[in-house]
Amino acid sequence: MFPLDELWSPIRLTLALASITTLLLLIIGTPIAWWLARSKARWKEAVAAVVALPLVLPPTVLGFYLLLALGPNGPWSLVGRFVGLRSLAFTFEALVIGSVIYSMPFVVQPIRNAFEAFGERPLEAAATLRASPWDAFWSVAVPLARPGFMTGAVLGFAHTVGEFGVVLMIGGNIPGQTKVLSIAIYDYVESLQWAQAHILAFGMLVFSFAVILSMMVLEKRIARPRA
Amino acid sequence: MTSSERGISARYEGVLGTFKLDAQFEVPMRGVTALFGPSGCGKTTILRCIAGLNRLPGRFVVGGDCWQDHATGIFREPYQRPVGYVFQEASLFAHLSVRRNLL
Amino acid sequence: MPTLQLIGSLFERITAWSAAAATFALALPYAAQAADTNVAVAANFTEPAKEIAQLFENRTGHKAILSFGATGQFYTQITQAAPFQVFLSADQSTPKKLVDDGLALGDTLFTYAIGKLVLFSGDADLVKGEQTLRDGSFNKIAIANPTIAPYGAAGIEVMKALGVYDKLSSKIVQGSNIAQTFQFVDTGNAEIGFVALSQVIERPGGSRWVVSANLYSPIRQDAVLLKTGTSSDAARAFLNFLKGREALAVIEKFGYGVE
Numbered sequence: 001m002f003p004l005d006e007l008w009s010p011i012r013l014t015l016a017l018a019s020i021t022t023l024l025l026l027i028i029g030t031p032i033a034w035w036l037a038r039s040k041a042r043w044k045e046a047v048a049a050v051v052a053l054p055l056v057l058p059p060t061v062l063g064f065y066l067l068l069a070l071g072p073n074g075p076w077s078l079v080g081r082f083v084g085l086r087s088l089a090f091t092f093e094a095l096v097i098g099s100v101i102y103s104m105p106f107v108v109q110p111i112r113n114a115f116e117a118f119g120e121r122p123l124e125a126a127a128t129l130r131a132s133p134w135d136a137f138w139s140v141a142v143p144l145a146r147p148g149f150m151t152g153a154v155l156g157f158a159h160t161v162g163e164f165g166v167v168l169m170i171g172g173n174i175p176g177q178t179k180v181l182s183i184a185i186y187d188y189v190e191s192l193q194w195a196q197a198h199i200l201a202f203g204m205l206v207f208s209f210a211v212i213l214s215m216m217v218l219e220k221r222i223a224r225p226r227a
Numbered sequence: 228m229t230s231s232e233r234g235i236s237a238r239y240e241g242v243l244g245t246f247k248l249d250a251q252f253e254v255p256m257r258g259v260t261a262l263f264g265p266s267g268c269g270k271t272t273i274l275r276c277i278a279g280l281n282r283l284p285g286r287f288v289v290g291g292d293c294w295q296d297h298a299t300g301i302f303r304e305p306y307q308r309p310v311g312y313v314f315q316e317a318s319l320f321a322h323l324s325v326r327r328n329l330l
Numbered sequence: 331m332p333t334l335q336l337i338g339s340l341f342e343r344i345t346a347w348s349a350a351a352a353t354f355a356l357a358l359p360y361a362a363q364a365a366d367t368n369v370a371v372a373a374n375f376t377e378p379a380k381e382i383a384q385l386f387e388n389r390t391g392h393k394a395i396l397s398f399g400a401t402g403q404f405y406t407q408i409t410q411a412a413p414f415q416v417f418l419s420a421d422q423s424t425p426k427k428l429v430d431d432g433l434a435l436g437d438t439l440f441t442y443a444i445g446k447l448v449l450f451s452g453d454a455d456l457v458k459g460e461q462t463l464r465d466g467s468f469n470k471i472a473i474a475n476p477t478i479a480p481y482g483a484a485g486i487e488v489m490k491a492l493g494v495y496d497k498l499s500s501k502i503v504q505g506s507n508i509a510q511t512f513q514f515v516d517t518g519n520a521e522i523g524f525v526a527l528s529q530v531i532e533r534p535g536g537s538r539w540v541v542s543a544n545l546y547s548p549i550r551q552d553a554v555l556l557k558t559g560t561s562s563d564a565a566r567a568f569l570n571f572l573k574g575r576e577a578l579a580v581i582e583k584f585g586y587g588v589e
């Protein structure tokens with residue numbers, strides 16, 4: 001009935017984008033969250049505000065500035081000439097960059113909160129037990145902050161799946177490369193192919209619901225006291 | 228300084244929030260030493276300084292081994308000090324089982 | 331030199347404003363109850379629409395409140411009872427669909443402009459006519475989404491007519507509408523793109539080729555009175571104004587053809 005690859009390609013692309021973005025954000029966001037939780041610098045909250053900007057910035061604004069930045073007249077041009085790529089726009093990599101910036105507050109905030117939640121004591125105890133800062137981080141801080149990591153990962157993933165404005169600005173709608181789920185649905189609606197739009201949109205609705213539900217259930221499980 | 232420094236020598240002088248500490252004492256390396264005094268006089272603060280958890284200007288030497296000296300800028304991090312600290316309130320690791328906490 | 335230009339343009343503006351004021355003064359006795367009308371305008375017709383709306387208000391006292399966007403989007407909104415009374419589409423099929431759906435009045439349907447396709451680049455040396463497409467010496471070529479924008483469909487037609495579509499198809503990036511397509515080219519992210527002549531007619535620099543009309547089906551842009559505007563004098567007046575001499579002059583000035 002409907003060409004299945006046409007429907008599957010945006011799904012596959014979206015899952016790939018969300019997974020890669022979430023992974024990158026966990027790697028990049030954790031040190032930032034740690035610094036925000038522990039630092040005593042006076043300009044700490046200014047940094048926190050910058051990280052949180054995408055929460056209030058309209059996605060089209062972010063997308064527009066990205067378009068300029070990734071183009072031949074922006075910062076990208078410094079790297080572009082060596083790689084032989086005039087503009088990074090319209091590539092999957094551009095979407096990853098956009099998604100990382102756009103979803104960052106959703107990952108950093110929960111992790112920061114989790115790091116702040118256990119306070120100073122566990123780390124002090126670890127230090128008196130001869131654990132180096134690196135050791136203490138991995139054996140005490142990270143396990144204690146696990147709910148924060150889970151929440152951050154789920155939120156970051158879900159937020160990237162739903163991303164539209166940024167991708168619209170810098171994607172170029174290339175099937176198999178930048179035509180993600182949200183864009184595909186938009187396209188189907190625009191070209192009045194409402195049946196396909198229904199299928200994808202409803203699928204996305206079910207998926208989002210499942211994600212949020214499992215997150216709630218998981219949080220309950222983790223909070224249960226250990227034997 | 229002198230070669231006969233076999234004991235534990237402590238000197239702390241500084242401000243922690245609104246609390247002002249000015250303490251100096253020398254105790255032997257062996258045995259049990261008790262610090263006692265009215266609440267709020269600085270006992271916990273001194274212990275935390277010895278463990279390295281608080282950082283007040285001062286000098287702390289254990290059997291000739293200098294752990295802290297404000298004058299020369301020496302400060303050994305808590306995890307580098309052979310100190311066993313029992314906190315006033317229970318400070319178990321919430322993410323570990325009883326067995327793992329002990330081990 | 332710049333000072334002269336400044337004085338020149340200032341003079342032009344004063345003249346224009348005086349003329350407008352005089353026209354307005356003359357038109358005043360003829361303005362019936364001045365009313366507002368909501369007009370949905372295809373994105374590519376933005377600039378001419380603004381000018382025409384201004385002249386319309388001067389002439390009749392009625393105010394045309396313009397909304398710009400993608401034709402497909404307007405269709406969806408209109409079927410969901412969006413408060414537009416007049417629709418200026420980028421194509422012919424969408425207004426016809428609205429008439430068939432019973433949402434627009436068939437006897438008010440007419441072609442208000444004929445779009446002209448342009449191959450444009452911000453680089454002054456790139457576009458040299460159809461040869462540029464055959465050479466294909468660029469990374470990305472931008473077109474509007476062909477399933478929803480007639481300029482995009484026309485771009486595809488041209489590439490197929492010249493036999494270069496297979497070669498260039500991997501370099502195509504799509505803008506969600508003609509305005510975004512132009513943005514891709516204007517920011518340099520796509521070196522070259524198919525845009526509407528009206529978008530580049532007042533833009534200096536770059537290089538352009540007005541595509542020969544025989545390479546693509548004419549982009550007829552139709553206007554229609556929507557059912558919601560049936561009893562609106564201002565709405566009907568606007569459509570009539572669109573066929574008049576003043577409006578036609580503006581439409582042609584912006585690089586569109588007229589019937």
